[in-house]
Structures are given as structure tokens and as C-alpha cells.
Amino acid sequence: MFSPPNLTTRSSLETMLDSIRQRDEKPKDIPPALPARPTSKARLPSGRKSLPKNFSFRDELGSEKVHVCSKENEGKKRERSFVNDENLGCRSCGKKNIKTGFVSPAESPYDRKVEEKNSAENFGENGFCDLKPDRSDNLSLVVKKKKLQVWCQSNGQWNSGTIESTSEENAVVMFRNSSVGFATNPYILLFYQVLTVPTGHFVPANPDMLDGIDDLIQLSYLNEPSVLHNLQHRYCHDKIYTKAGPILVAVNPFKDVESFGDELISAYRKNLTGCPHVYSVAETAFSGMMRDKVNQSIIINGETGSGKTETAKIALKYLVAVGGHSGPWHKILQTNFILEAFGNAKTARNDNSSRFGKLVEVNYSTTGKICGTKIETCKAI
Numbered sequence: 071m072f073s074p075p076n077l078t079t080r081s082s083l084e085t086m087l088d089s090i091r092q093r094d095e096k097p098k099d100i101p102p103a104l105p106a107r108p109t110s111k112a113r114l115p116s117g118r119k120s121l122p123k124n125f126s127f128r129d130e131l132g133s134e135k136v137h138v139c140s141k142e143n144e145g146k147k148r149e150r151s152f153v154n155d156e157n158l159g160c161r162s163c164g165k166k167n168i169k170t171g172f173v174s175p176a177e178s179p180y181d182r183k184v185e186e187k188n189s190a191e192n193f194g195e196n197g198f199c200d201l202k203p204d205r206s207d208n209l210s211l212v213v214k215k216k217k218l219q220v221w222c223q224s225n226g227q228w229n230s231g232t233i234e235s236t237s238e239e240n241a242v243v244m245f246r247n248s249s250v251g252f253a254t255n256p257y258i259l260l261f262y263q264v265l266t267v268p269t270g271h272f273v274p275a276n277p278d279m280l281d282g283i284d285d286l287i288q289l290s291y292l293n294e295p296s297v298l299h300n301l302q303h304r305y306c307h308d309k310i311y312t313k314a315g316p317i318l319v320a321v322n323p324f325k326d327v328e329s330f331g332d333e334l335i336s337a338y339r340k341n342l343t344g345c346p347h348v349y350s351v352a353e354t355a356f357s358g359m360m361r362d363k364v365n366q367s368i369i370i371n372g373e374t375g376s377g378k379t380e381t382a383k384i385a386l387k388y389l390v391a392v393g394g395h396s397g398p399w400h401k402i403l404q405t406n407f408i409l410e411a412f413g414n415a416k417t418a419r420n421d422n423s424s425r426f427g428k429l430v431e432v433n434y435s436t437t438g439k440i441c442g443t444k445i446e447t448c449k450a451i
């Protein structure tokens with residue numbers, strides 16, 4: 071049955087479209103309301119002063135040429151008045167032949183370069199001047215807070231100390247040394263050394279609660295002494311493996327410390343443990359291959375005697391165990407003896423040094439069972 075168009079509905083639709091059209095045609099020159107002006111306390115700090123024309127930086131130290139103007143600072147907080155030319159003098163007080171000073175780079179709003187001037191004449195005796203400032207850490211923040219722990223390097227060795235007080239350029243750091251002895255009774259001697267150290271010559275240390283942490287990326291301050299300290303702490307507790315994100319750091323213990331048994335293999339296979347281990351790396355590679363159907367590589371790198379060959383054997387043991395323990399594939403591991411017999415030699419740093427490079431390929435079927443292996447060797451460079 072034919073029904074006539076609903077005229078009432080149509081007209082209301084038209085009205086709506088008209089009103090939308092009218093709204094769109096309205097001038098859009100009214101800006102949106104601005105947010106409320108912040109109170110004086112909450113306001114962002116304004117730039118100190120606009121830079122005068124021809125203002126020059128002093129390149130050799132990365133500091134600006136400044137003059138502290140007494141006239142301008144009357145009744146004010148200490149501010150700096152910039153001069154564009156020594157001959158023209160100060161704009162406020164008109165003083166000529168201005169003696170220039172240096173803004174500490176931490177204070178400078180224009181140049182954040184860290185002053186690298188070596189002040190060996192002041193600190194040579196203590197041996198703290200070999201250090202290069204670590205730019206990755208927010209040192210100024212650390213220095214401002216007293217009683218924070220820092221690392222200082224003296225004669226190639228990192229020592230931890232506590233900041234006792236700070237000035238603009240230096241910090242007074244207290245180092246604690248201990249000595250254990252056995253006279254008539256066992257004793258522990260604690261002695262303290264208080265030294266003045268330039269602020270650029272130490273790096274922040276992590277709180278004690280982070281000692282021996284599993285993964286280095288969890289450290290608050292990721293610098294050389296903190297990494298070494300963490301590795302040493304773990305090593306002292308017979309933990310030779312530490313994660314650094316997806317990378318595994320292995321410290322050669324030259325003794326049997328870790329477990330490599332079948333129980334541990336099944337624990338990693340079932341994801342029952344997440345402790346840093348070669349098995350964990352091998353499991354990540356194996357499960358990644360099965361999940362994504364993409365070839366995986368494990369690269370083992372390190373200096374001679376660091377344990378690359380041993381680590382490769384451990385990884386291979388896991389990969390063979392998960393992919394065909396029952397088959398003949400465990401013999402892959404035994405080929406190592408033959409290869410080492412022909413290709414290894416005793417060196418000053420390793421009694422069993424591999425004098426060749428090795429690429430071991432393990433092929434798996436779609437069900438995750440080993441279906442072939444290949445070992446390629448190449449001459450060490």
C-alpha cells in the first residue's frame with residue numbers, strides 16, 4: 071500500500087538542517103575563553119632578562135660573560151646584569167672596564183654545558199681529578215640534597231661517600247672505609263675520610279635497597295660505578311647472571327655456582343621463574359620462534375676468557391632439551407669436545423681459548439622438535 075510522505079517530519083528535518091547551516095555561517099571570530107591567570111606563586115618563572123644584541127658566549131668554558139651590577143640589585147634579590155661589550159660598560163650603573171665573571175653552568179639559562187675545567191691544583195692530592203663528569207645524571211639535583219650517596223673515583227677505584235655539605239662548586243663528601251682484623255679478638259675498624267670534591271667529579275649512587283637488583287634498568291642512576299657495584303654485589307652472592315633489559319650480563323665465576331640441571335630447564339620452560347639465566351634467554355628465543363614463526367639469534371660476546379664458549383654450551387643444552395631430548399640431538403653438545411680438541415689453545419688469559427669462531431644453527435619443525443643442526447666455524451681474526 072502506498073503511503074504519502076510524512077510532511078510534518080520532513081519540515082522538522084528541514085528546520086534542523088537550516089539551524090545547523092545558520093550556526094555554521096555565524097562568524098567564528100570569538101576566541102575561546104582563556105584559562106584563569108595563575109596566581110603569583112604558581113606563575114612560571116619569567117626569563118631573567120632578554121639577551122642584549124651582540125651578546126657573546128665565552129666558548130672555552132661554556133660560560134657567559136657577566137657583571138653583577140650593584141645598582142640594579144638594590145633592594146632586589148641577587149640578579150645579574152648582562153653586558154654586551156666590555157668597552158661600553160654596564161647599562162645600569164655605567165661601570166666600565168668591567169671585570170667579568172662566570173656563571174656556573176648549572177645556573178645558566180642559556181648554556182647547559184658542564185664545566186670541564188680540571189682543578190687538579192686543588193684536588194691533586196686526593197686523586198679525584200681523573201674523573202670525567204657524567205652528563206647523564208642530574209647532578210645538580212643530587213648536589214643540592216645533602217646526605218645523598220655518591221660515587222667518586224680515586225686512583226682508578228670507585229669509592230662511595232655521603233654528601234655532608236655543598237657549596238656552588240664543591241661538595242664535602244664523607245667516605246667510610248672499614249677494615250676487619252683478628253688480634254686477640256676479631257675486630258672491625260671503621261674510619262672516615264672527609265674530602266672536598268668538585269661537583270662535576272662524582273656521580274650519584276643508588277639507595278642501598280637497590281643493591282643486587284635483578285635488572286640493571288631498574289637502577290635509579292645508571293652509571294658505571296652503580297652497574298659495577300650491582301654486578302659485584304650479585305657476584306658475592308653467587309649470582310653470576312644479571313639482566314640489562316633484554317641483554318643478559320654474565321660474570322665468569324671460574325667455579326661451579328649456578329645450577330644447570332633438568333629441573334631448572336623445566337622451570338624456565340613452564341615460566342615458573344624469571345631469574346636472570348642463560349636458560350631464560352634461550353627460552354625467550356625458543357618461544358619467540360614458535361609464536362612468531364621467525365628465526366631467532368642469540369649473540370654471545372665478550373673478551374677472551376669471559377666465558378662465551380661455556381655460555382654457548384649452556385644455551386645449546388637448553389635448546390636441545392626443549393626440542394628433542396629423546397632423539398640423537400643431544401650429540402650436538404658432544405661435538406664441542408672434538409672442535410675444541412682441534413681448534414683450542416692455551417693462552418695467557420684462557421687455558422682453553424677457542425681460536426676460531428663458531429655459528430651453530432638448530433632447525434626446528436613446526437611442532438618445536440629439532441629436525442637438523444649445522445655448525446659453521448670460521449678463523450678468528
Ligand SMILES: Nc1ncnc2c1ncn2[C@@H]1O[C@H](COP(=O)(O)OP(=O)(O)OP(=O)(O)O)[C@@H](O)[C@H]1O
Pocket residue numbers: 322323324325326327372373374375376377378379380381420422423424425
Ligand atoms: N659459567 C661458568 N661457570 C664456571 N666456569 C666458567 C663459566 N664460564 C666460563 N668458565 C671458566 O672460564 C674458562 C674460560 O671460559 P671460555 O673458554 O668459555 O671463555 P671464552 O670467552 O670462550 O674465551 P675465548 O674467547 O678465549 O675462547 C672456562 O674454561 C671455565 O673454566
